[in-house]
Amino acid sequence: MANNRLRGKPDEVLKPEVLSPGLERAPANTDLDIREGRFQRWLALISALSSALSGVEVAYEHYKGSYSRRVMYTPVILSGVLVAGGMSGFFSRRAARTILPAVSVLTLGDCAVGFYFHVRGIHRKPGGWRLPIVNMVMGPPVFAPLLFGVSAYLGLLASFLRRGEAAGSGILPLPAHPNHWAKFATGEHEPISWTQDVREGRFQKQMAIATAVSAFFSGFEAWYSHYKNNFRYKAQWTPVIIAPMLMAAGIAAVKSPRIARTWLPAISAVAIVDGAVGFGYHARGVLRRPGGLKKPFYNVIYGPPLFAPLLFAACGFLGVLASLLRREKRR
């Protein structure tokens, strides 16, 4: 319990109702607002950004599939809407509570529908699921809709947070623990109230699960896509190795605060770097295709998917985020 003790502001909230377990909301308090509010805005922005990446990717992937069903336009449209929703959530508190969650839920629904169609699409290929590898590789990318769903999930999450009016805030919440490694990046730590612990604790666990789930989707996609290439380049093994590690760290972080503070951010940072490197390789791969820059559009759509490594890096980013948050302390 020691590390969750109130620090710094003893006259802060220690009211009985606050101390009760299962409390959803803490009473309004500037510090609390400031802390959570910064995060809502930035989470909305993160959701918008990853939605933009997903949106561009689905636009050209569905172009490869010729938009053969009208429904294939929906994720393209909704990604744009989610970008707008996320941006509006960044700028407006009310939008963050209304537009953003509505759009996020709509997108989540669309992603579930997309997942259904992708699974069915693989089933409908000659041989169906009896030829799982060939048909997953050559068929619609099975987890891509769910990966897009993670962006929508972040948008939904953002809508539940509070926001503050403070400007000039950092992109990440300040770590609470005095010896948290992120102090090196942020320069300080911020003591907060117990109630805030309660709130954000659930949030850290959620975020850790989101990290694990998105790492699974992204890693699985990387695995079979690189298998199509027969792991021609040794570097192609890296996301396939890192993803399960990130998954494990994310799941373990639900149980263990120590892992949440140590392994999770470590592996997540590796994933971010790996994604950035992967993006570089993919860009090089696109340029090296026959025709190179003389067939820019064709080589982008049929070359290594440019944004997939960035989405993998985004999973890592979620992991870092999760590690910075607070968690609920069990009684």
Add this chain to the structure above:
Amino acid sequence: MNSQTERVDTRPVNTRTGKPIGPISQPGYYPGFSTLAQQKFWDAKTREVVLDRVINVPEIRFFSQQEARLLEAICDRILPQDDRDESHKIPIVPQIDRRLYENSHDGYRYEDMPPDREAFQLGLRAVEEIAQHEYRLGFLEIGPREQDRILQSLHDGKPSAAHEIWKRMAVHRFWMLLVSDCADAYYSHPWAWDEIGFGGPAYPRAYMRLERGEAEPWESEEKRYQWKAPDSSVSGVFEPVAGQAEHLGSPGQGGTH
């Protein structure tokens, strides 16, 4: 056969080791690759047709025994299989015989050619006549080098004898017909697909690695060996075929566009 043939080695030679190649079960640069091993990934009808081709070798019904023997010797030079062991030699004459027995053809005949059945009978007679003219021996009695030379003369469009026959049948067209039929019989066989690394039937399972010549998980990588034709042959050297300069459509060709 003649004592000449016993002395001459008709096997190709590995140029790195200097040793002759064969008889082995599967020549080619894809040792161990087997399309037949993939048959459970084919559709039922394809499996039936391909297995029938491998298992059921038709009897000789069109050619006489003598003609069949002569044709076999010719096909042994046109599509030599001396590097293959006995149990993996791909039958060629039975396939040609069946085609002629059923009178199945490709739907056209050149004006300067008789129908295929007659073409083969004339051609076999012509080859025998050339052998007699050049060596005073039958084609079956001369050595492989001599046999090759006679066939080379057909390839070049300059046969030294049987001119009465060549008046009824254009030399280069007959040559094309003969080589086409041999090539069809050989390269429609799964063992030949294994030899050249062709994937074989591809339905319902097809390909996922389309570019850069990458092998599917069930295909083999190429393992080249350097080799050359045996000294007893002349067919190892590429020379332009007669009639190539004119717009020659070879028989039995499939569409491409």
Add this chain to the structure above:
Amino acid sequence: MLGSIQRIETPMHRFSEAEEVDYVIVGVGAGGGVLLQRLARAGFRVIGFDAGPFWDTERDWVSDEKGAHNLYWNDMRITAGEHPLAFGANNSGKGVGGGTVHWASFTPRLHPSDFSIHSTDGVGVDWPIPYSDLKPYYELMELELPVSGPSYYPWGDPHGYPYGPHPMGGVGDALIRGCTNLGIGVSAGGPVAILSGSRANRPHCIYRGFCIQGCKVGAKASTLITHVPDAIENGAEIRPNCMVSRIHVGATRRVTGVSYFDSDGRACFQKAKAVIVAGYSIETPRLLLNSACPGFENGLANSSGCVGRYLMAQAGNVVLGRFEELVRMYKAPPAHALTEEFYETDPKRGFARGFAIQTVGPLPMSFAKQMMVAKGAWGWGLRSVMMDYNHWAAFGFLGEILPNADNRVQLAEEKDRLGIPIAKITFNLYDNDKKLIEFGKNKTMEVMWAAGAQEVVQEARYAHLVGAARMGDNPETSVVDQFGRTHDIANLFICDGSIMPTQGSANPGLTIMALAARAADYLIAEGEEIFKPRTRNIRKPPMRRDLSPPDTWGHGMPRI
């Protein structure tokens, strides 16, 4: 699993023996299939005859090169001339779907210039219609098949495609490398009539490379799966394995029906108010010539003497290149990239018209025979080059051979097993053709070298067949009018590749289907007038968009 690509809900309607139908269509191929579907949908009573079988794609087709032999017209024809054509598997299908069963399915359009090469370049002959008349039908056929390709196709009349481009195989990559190294534009991924996105019961292409052996997947379009099912659902009857031997003309100098041999070999007669011949460029003139009778001693519709004349094939040399790296050209559809950079006339080259360069993907048996000619391979040479099969790539050159009256289809003395005189085809290359082929072949080899090949060889051959019953406004120099109606007999029509007066350097399939759809609109607009002796109009019909097969709309992308 997807439903069978050939599942047809309603059983096929069968007309009774003595019933007179509205239209008999001879040959259910590219043109015949479209006409059958349109006329049935418009409510006409129509029978389609085909000399070959009604294919069951699952049971009749095999994923095997040799086993695909039965897809072709393997009945005898005599080929003659200085540069005789090859038939059978080279260009002639047999069976419902016709040539669209075994085509590689490149489906480019003709260029606007193709319709007036006589006015512009002083060669060949002008079409009786401009490109703009056919353009809406091209667009419609590109939706019905559908055709996949790049979103901007720069040559001819620039346009886009409703379905996206396909991935490349080894040969396409070589073509792209060669072309971009030479500064030439190249179209990657189409235009091909192969699905790049599933549609209704038809799956996405699975890149198995057996297009020419018949698409068991249903991704490659053939009228067997795109138009015939809808025709049957709308009451058309198809009589497969029935060889039409003669078209009958009555006392009024109008056709009354066709004689045919049914699948048991019995001689039968079918009464019809009108007959449309769609047997392709050899069988169509053969049938017209064999239908000669008093009053039509030279064959039906032959007052011009043009039936059988002006037959054209395209020069189809195959250029093969060997690469250090593996190519494995048997994967991916043979047709997946092309360039029409050299299509139009360039006076500096010293000949009229031009050519296209396309990918081809010969399987082992075809490749062996190509090597036999291209390298003179036999014996150990053949064994060694075949062991190298996976190192080779192949481009097909497609050159425009001009129409010539002496390139023709006639009847031979010989008869087939049904007693019908067979066709004899005479073909020669002329001056412009030879120059064009020489230049084009060299240019294609240049592209192959530029792609990085270490060895480049070529094999001369031909591709496709059109002409021999050409369309025109003048009954003295043509057989049919712009809607396929023969000048001589008001209720006899021809609607297949034989009505094309020139061929361009485009694969003819899409053009044949567009012409058929346009002719269908004409017949439907004229309605009962066709069956009346007195009238013959040349009225441009309104274009019908409501007669397309279901699933044409609601799929694919908006396009340029």
